[in-house]
Amino acid sequence: MKRMKSLSKGVMKGSLSLLVAATMFGAPVYADALPNGATIPALVQKTTSSVVAIIGRPSNDKTLSRADRYQFAHGTGVIVRNDGYILTNAHVVKNMRNLTIVTSDGKSYSGKTTHYDEESDLALVKIEASGLTPATFASSSDIRVGESVMAIGTPLSFALRNSVTSGIISGMERSVQSKYRLIQTDAAINPGNSGGALVNMKGEVIGINTMKYVEYGVDSLGFAIPVDTVQYVLDQFFKYGKVKRPTLGLELAESWEAVVGLPSSSGLEVTFVEPDSPAAKAGIKQGDKLLSINSDSVHSMVEYNEVLKKYLPEDKVNLTLQSGLDTRKVDLVLSEDKSGSVAVIQDSDGSYIDADQGKTMIGDSHFGWSMKYPTGLVKTNQSANGSMVTFADAKGGYAITIRIQEKQSPDMTPYGLMKKLDREDMVDTILEKRYVEGGPDSPSYAKLVGEMGNELYFQSRAFLKEDKVYYVTLMVNTSDSKNSAAQRNSIADVLDSFKLEYDAKNSSLKDITAYQDKNSVTTEYGVAFDLPQDWKAVGGDLDYVNKDGDQAVTIRVTSAVSGDTLASWAAREEKEFTDSYAEGYRETQGAKEVTVGGVTAMQNLYSWTMGDKWKQTYAYYIIKDKYKYELTWTYEKASGGETLEQHIADWTGTIHFPKDALNRSLSVIQDEADLIDPSRTITYTNNKYGYSLQLPERWYDGGNESAIDAATKTFSSMGANLSILADDRSSLEEVLNRTEQEYKKNLDNDANYKYTETDESMFDTDVKKFAVQYKSRNIPYTLHEYVFAKDGIVYTVRVRANEAVKTDKLWKQLNDAVQSMDFTVK
Template structure:
């Protein structure tokens, strides 16, 4: 599998760093000149340049819990101003905490990210320093393919900062997972090199190292951001505080030739035009071909972005187009890309890069245990909320694990607790119950397969059993009295208590009261831990206690569609689905979700019993529509509690940058295709009838059960049901019954109900229908506060007795629906049964 990797946020752990230092040292590369002359020239260049290159280290903040003080991320930076401004890759410092910058002379400074641009993958870090040596940048026009270059950075380990590799410029104007052109080089670029300098033999920076190509059998394929892009971004950083990008409002597609890298004269096809965008106002339409921007011809998306670098928002630019086979030029007043709010990490003054500074104990607040925390102890694994965690010391001499078993008996004898350790060891060296005041425990010492020395302790408290396990791989270490005493002393510090007020105690609990759902659609949100997956398709969730459910629906926006038009269509559909007295609609309100403009609308409806409420958020972002719907009933914990729950869910919604899976294409909004006039004909050959129903109605076919319930399926196959919101139509056939018996059975049921409730009043009449005279039972009734209409038609055709039952709640019995039901009832036709 081939991939490209951005090298910069290199996470290292003490347990593996030494191995990296020993095994990953590469050979020295020299130029084609004599070794002596080449090395002398190299040394001169490095002496001139290396003082402008710094190493950057900090704690990763990618949303994952930091396991130990040894879990750090590092990269490289280039000094661009003497007063302490350092340029690096955006992905190096993204969410990085406690940034520390180390200059080439070994001085350390606390750093903070001041400017950040993910599109170009560049950022600025500021340190409080003066008199630094800024890098000298090459002229973009002087860079040539084949010229020798050197990469300076911090590969693999922070101990290797300001390392130098050499090579040549392998290519220019490359496009590899970047919005802009990149420089290709064969100089070695490895994890941690990101943000470092790619310099020429004059000691000038020609690019900022950013990524490399990774595939089995592929070497020396690295990439750097060229100096023209670097200077463009730096200019915007210092002038505007951010990169101001022109906005046209177009979605473009490259030609086949451009995709595979063949030189092409074809332009870019317009596949989507955002409503009210600068391009839309200029008359650009879907299907047009963009040939050039100003004087620059564009054939690739990277070329398109490079052309727009020359312009600022609000400037005018001419677009040369092919439209409908005709050439034309339109003038566009450029808008500005709305950059997402970047929350730069600003750590409190005096905070340490060592996340465990001052922590001498470690524990779990949820499960209620704690123990001594040696500086060399590294948390290796955590298994969710299962109460299992493993530690290893930095020298890899021993490992300790804590495992909690819940739902155990609250009464365990010493014998029962000792039995809990059975099967833990192949060779038992010691096994006993230790009376230790308020904290007795069962103890087992032994050897396992592979000669691992093993000590396990089992503690009991409440309905939990706590297992504390020590594993020592090297027999010499375990038999060393001093080391064994150290291990025993550490195990003896384990206690079944957690003091939340102890500032020296580090809490490693992974118990969470919510789960973050990161979707493939560029959308994430938090769901409380006690919620369940809903029964609907896709992203749906439900909370039994509060009665609130949440569903997300994603689809593609049609060209020219707007949030207001989309919401208006939904409102019209909702109003058409309910009789006026049974529905409520509030006017849509403009709002934002994670900084993205949205419309929120509230609906309510009832079938006559309790009111059901819905809050719907309509969001249109990057040509996709996000519909977030929250439903709740008043009868649970009350509307106020439900609203607070929904507000919390909305507040958790996030649109992460580059969160959309690149493989996701056009997703049809099925509601846009749905028409009331669309119907489907359902035929039952066995019972000789066909019926025409709306395509949107749900149908239940008993034959679907045949593989599972063959006997039941055979019985149910006599009927076919069609469901719509608030009602249904059921058509049944009986080849063995008689008309009089069927009518009699139905009437007996109605009479029985009337005897129970005098308000249950039905009528029985003869009616013309389907060219026949049919028996019609009609009923208007209220059941569980829900008023409904029931019509039953019984008739005979070709020796088969048919019963058609129509039931519809008054809440949805609009004139349009009642007319549609009449059309369905009257659509039945008959054939000879088979």
């Protein structure tokens, strides 16, 4: 399959501009296929009374759709209970708000999503109604390939609700971008049919339409969720309020044959075992193959998911596994899979499909302005923070733009405000230009009226409020002189109604603000959270800093390893931290178990200093599905106090794991810490300057290959470094003289600066050693510098470590690296 498309209609503007003529029935239905002499119109009449149209506002682009009266999304639903429960696709209502349900007799009801299951793509919507006609569902055992069917739904336009097409069942048990099996049909299915009924010639629902093939040149290839899956989900919705899915705690992979759709006799390979899961406790290992669950063989992921529909969490099952050449049986108790649990949040402007109903004014609560809201005015554009917004009438006759310019002089004079208009707006002919003094109920403003060419009337007003200038600009198309005069007269009071205030108690005032005091972050690694509005991303979507640069949030994502646990991972991280800092320069709170985003996590608080300011990091360790998430908030210890603690608590409270945010192309992201051996060293060789040495592996970054033989090389660890300078142009005496002068100069500048100078014997030659213990910017450090000559080259070798990280282990590593220098390189 190259391309599939869900069948809900994304956006509908007004009525259809183009209708394509087509026959109502794509395939003939023979009279002998109808039971008891029934006719097709009678069947349609019987069935459509159970099918409804669903319309709402798309919520995925709130900056545009909130005030657009003509932008809708729509789909279809099937009545399943006479008290107002309606079944539809989850993807229909996922990004829809202000739901309105229209029954076949033309009655409208406000609706609310009550149950939602993305795994099956099914959801329930509730309306306050009684005496509805619920659909009759067929028995799954009676469905046959080749039998005639009808598809009922709302294709393309809301005006086409309860359209009927016909065809046959083309295939059963199809596996097409779905967790479960689907029914294939050639009945014409189009955008907007999602959630509609696929019915047999008895008027029974056999499936819920969900998607179609949209590859170029392909026709009559649609899919529906079969009745057995529908009944499974409905039963759990009404029993538990959700679908309680069991899980083994495994990540599984299909064989090559199963992936391409060929029959397969192979089991499913275990690619990951979740820590502390039933599978982990049962001793299942990565690389094992799952052959069957109880008596049911599993050769594909769809088969696996279909089998699990038979069970609930806490049920006991017997697995047949293959490990190498051996086959074994394992008993385990299923746990609950909560990874697919998604709460659908319907952000509503009210209970009406027209969110502007009853609104006679518009305004912005953040920037503090309001004005009249004429009928037919549509918001066509708005900046991300709401500082600029444009409205136009539906016919394109006129447009009004409000723009706010911040951080202006609060004591700006009328002259300054007039000059602002001159710079902001260009007109060909000025008709009016003046400063208008306001009254008790109206603000003062600068005014500029003119014409642009022969077809555009222009009026702009500039208002001053505190440190902001508000520009209100009207543009009218004057090509139709008769209409333009009427337009100018009808909207003159709109400009006159503009006020530098916003009355939150006024129920007729619609708030169009787009300003947010938070910065919502969603990463492709399946983790999302909110940060304060002024935080910015740096270097991608995994690092964020505040405006002052003294606080940072970092996300680190790696693949989990079978058998690893949160506790052991957090313990490793704490040990690495404590091993990296000397006593007195670090503190830890100790790892403790918390809940983040509905997932068990480990939290630790690290504090450290290099000798000047203390910094702290709240670290959260989470294992979710097959990935490890380390999320940290770092800040200066002395800053913020309780306010900062609340910010961090607010941040962790917003962390969640939206399933649809995870990039489907993500594969293994190995944790480099799993590869590093702290005791391992590697050899660095500088062929040009004739030396080599042994370094801890993590110190060396190959980096730019052209710089491998550079005269100066530096190898760093946190708070410490080893540098080597090779000089083949100066004599030993010259280098020593420069070095001694530098130390003496430092001593002259600061009486607290102390150093010692000694003669050593190293590398089979005489070496001058300089040793310093000093504070630079209140950061104490130790420095040893060695100057010597070998084979005509003068080497200056420096080892430096801040006292905060100068552990016995680190200092030994630095000195061992120096002692390992070899000068036999040719």
